[in-house]
Amino acid sequence: MTTGVDVLIIGAGAAGMMCAIEAAKRGRSVVLIDHANKAGKKILMSGGGRCNFTNLDVQPAHFLSHNPHFARSALSRYSQWDFIAKVNLHGIEYHEKDLGQLFCDHSAKDIQQMLLSELAQEGVDLLLETSVLSVAKLDDHFAISTTAGVFSAVSCVVACGGLSIPTLGASDFGFKLAQQFGHTLLSHRASLVPFTWNTKDKPLWSALSGLATRARVRALEGTQFELDLLITHRGLSGPAMLQISNYWQEGEALTIDWLPSMDVAQQLAADRHEQGKKQFKSWLSALLPARLAELFCQQWPHQKTLAELSKADVLYWSEQLNHWQFVPGGTEGYRTAEVTLGGVDTHDISSKTMVSKLVPGLYFIGEVLDVTGWLGGYNFQWAWSSAWAAGQDC
Numbered sequence: 339m340t341t342g343v344d345v346l347i348i349g350a351g352a353a354g355m356m357c358a359i360e361a362a363k364r365g366r367s368v369v370l371i372d373h374a375n376k377a378g379k380k381i382l383m384s385g386g387g388r389c390n391f392t393n394l395d396v397q398p399a400h401f402l403s404h405n406p407h408f409a410r411s412a413l414s415r416y417s418q419w420d421f422i423a424k425v426n427l428h429g430i431e432y433h434e435k436d437l438g439q440l441f442c443d444h445s446a447k448d449i450q451q452m453l454l455s456e457l458a459q460e461g462v463d464l465l466l467e468t469s470v471l472s473v474a475k476l477d478d479h480f481a482i483s484t485t486a487g488v489f490s491a492v493s494c495v496v497a498c499g500g501l502s503i504p505t506l507g508a509s510d511f512g513f514k515l516a517q518q519f520g521h522t523l524l525s526h527r528a529s530l531v532p533f534t535w536n537t538k539d540k541p542l543w544s545a546l547s548g549l550a551t552r553a554r555v556r557a558l559e560g561t562q563f564e565l566d567l568l569i570t571h572r573g574l575s576g577p578a579m580l581q582i583s584n585y586w587q588e589g590e591a592l593t594i595d596w597l598p599s600m601d602v603a604q605q606l607a608a609d610r611h612e613q614g615k616k617q618f619k620s621w622l623s624a625l626l627p628a629r630l631a632e633l634f635c636q637q638w639p640h641q642k643t644l645a646e647l648s649k650a651d652v653l654y655w656s657e658q659l660n661h662w663q664f665v666p667g668g669t670e671g672y673r674t675a676e677v678t679l680g681g682v683d684t685h686d687i688s689s690k691t692m693v694s695k696l697v698p699g700l701y702f703i704g705e706v707l708d709v710t711g712w713l714g715g716y717n718f719q720w721a722w723s724s725a726w727a728a729g730q731d732c
């Protein structure tokens with residue numbers, strides 16, 4: 339027996355739930371399918387359990403895509419202010435952490451429950467632990483075979499997300515479906531992800547595990563972030579490293595400035611006049627966390643005062659402290675990555691409605707598309723905005 343519906347959405351994550359609510363508000367009959375046992379699992383895990391659900395400052399420049407203009411329309415039609423209004427309407431308490439990032443005061447569950455209650459209110463049929471077996475386009479509708487039966491849908495929305503954290507239900511189903519219908523899948527990789535040590539740095543640096551400091555990290559193409567950095571036994575993590583991972587290419591070096599508010603060469607030139615008799619090592623210890631200063635000093639077998647530093651010494655320390663070169667062994671991959679960078683090419687998708695330009699009635703929303711935000715609530719905002727746009731049309 340085939341069940342006829344207006345809209346069938348595959349993936350009950352952030353984007354799928356939002357789109358289902360919007361389509362149902364327009365009077366469409368909506369079935370929302372997920373193979374996981376809960377809707378919005380990533381929402382629950384996000385922001386350390388508090389969900390960084392959006393950002394006060396959302397600009398197209400906070401998103402990466404092969405088409406940098408693609409996200410503009412959806413982000414302006416359903417902005418952070420619209421989502422904040424929804425959160426306010428539900429009486430959810432939240433706060434700005436820093437850099438405009440909004441987090442729930444209590445729990446990420448507040449956001450998941452808000453969406454679940456709206457789904458129920460709008461009469462969306464949510465089918466969990468249901469797998470999609472095949473999707474075919476027949477004239478003016480889609481025939482979608484699932485483990486819960488066969489559906490005939492006028493619109494089919496692909497909201498399957500990316501590949502990050504397979505244990506939360508991530509799969510390549512959305513990518514495969516896109517390719518099945520003639521869409522181009524652009525190269526993709528784990529991003530907003532910690533880096534791992536290369537074999538040369540690991541023995542020395544992993545001993546500093548647990549150390550956090552402010553640093554400026556620059557990618558070869560020029561983008562840089564001055565944020566907290568965390569040394570772990572596996573590699574380098576923390577907001578600075580997660581942000582730069584969006585801009586890093588395999589094999590490239592990252593430049594780390596351990597003293598971002600100081601030009602080391604200039605400061606040494608000034609201080610050798612004022613404090614010439616000071617031991618260089620005590621000068622350095624006053625500037626860096628103790629264990630980090632110690633590690634740098636271990637690699638420099640000299641006992642010199644500031645006045646005794648040669649030009650070569652000053653150059654060496656300027657390079658070590660302001661321009662330290664780190665060639666990651668790699669990243670921790672999809673196991674811990676927050677997002678997939680890359681995905682379904684937006685070239686063949688309408689930026690206004692998210693509908694496929696190749697297959698009428700087929701929509702792609704959220705992370706499955708080649709739109710990736712910075713760390714800081716931007717990826718959820720993209721999920722809300724793209725889903726809202728599709729929800730007005732499907």
Ligand code: FDA
Nearest residue numbers: 349351352353373384385390499507511704705715717718
């Ligand atoms: P999402 O991944 O949310 O949903 C896809 C859904 O499709 C899942 O429910 C999955 O089970 C389902 N699915 C997949 N394959 C399927 C199949 N074959 N059949 C049926 N269902 C299928 N972002 C942010 O802005 N602020 C934050 O605080 C965080 N924090 C964060 C923490 C962690 C640990 C992670 C992993 C990610 C974040 N993110 C984030 C990123 C954010 O979670 C992500 O960008 C959005 O959830 C993307 O929303 P989507 O709905 O597109 O995919």
